[in-house]
Amino acid sequence: QVQLVESGGGLVQPGGSLRLSCATSTEVFSRYIMGWHRQAPGQQRELVARITSGGSTNYVDSVKGRFTISRDNAKNTVYLQMNSLKPEDTAVYYCNAVRPWDLQLYWGQGTQVTVSS
Numbered sequence: 001q002v003q004l005v006e007s008g009g010g011l012v013q014p015g016g017s018l019r020l021s022c023a024t025s026t027e028v029f030s031r032y033i034m035g036w037h038r039q040a041p042g043q044q045r046e047l048v049a050r051i052t053s054g055g056s057t058n059y060v061d062s063v064k065g066r067f068t069i070s071r072d073n074a075k076n077t078v079y080l081q082m083n084s085l086k087p088e089d090t091a092v093y094y095c096n097a098v099r100p101w102d103l104q105l106y107w108g109q110g111t112q113v114t115v116s117s
Contacts, residue, residue: 002025002106004028004106004107005024005108006022006093006095007021009111010114012113014086014116020036020079021077021078022079022095026076028106029071029078030053033051034051034071034078034097035051035078036050036078037093038089038091038093039091039110040090043091045094048060049069050069066082066083066084067083086115090116091113093111094110
C-alpha cells in the first residue's frame, strides 16, 4: 500500500515562503514520479509540479520561478519550496505518486496553504 505523509502547510502573508514535505517508502520514492497538485475552493485540482526518479522537473506556468520541487534521497522525501507566495496560491496541496508502468495514481491527505494578510 502506498502511503504519502504530507506536512508543512499553514498561513503565510503575501510574499512569504513555505516548504511542503511528502515522505513515503523507499520503493515508491525510488521508482514513482512524485508531484504536487493543488485545489482551490470551487476549482479543479491542478498539477503544480512533478519530479521523476531521475530528477527531471515540470512546473505549471503560474509557479515557475517561485516554486521549486526537489528530492532528498536519504529521507525518501519530496519537497515543494514555495517563495513569493500570492493569495491565488491559496489551496489544499496534495502530494501524489504515479506508478510509471501503468500510471496508477496515489494521493496524500492534503495540506492547507493560505496566503493572506
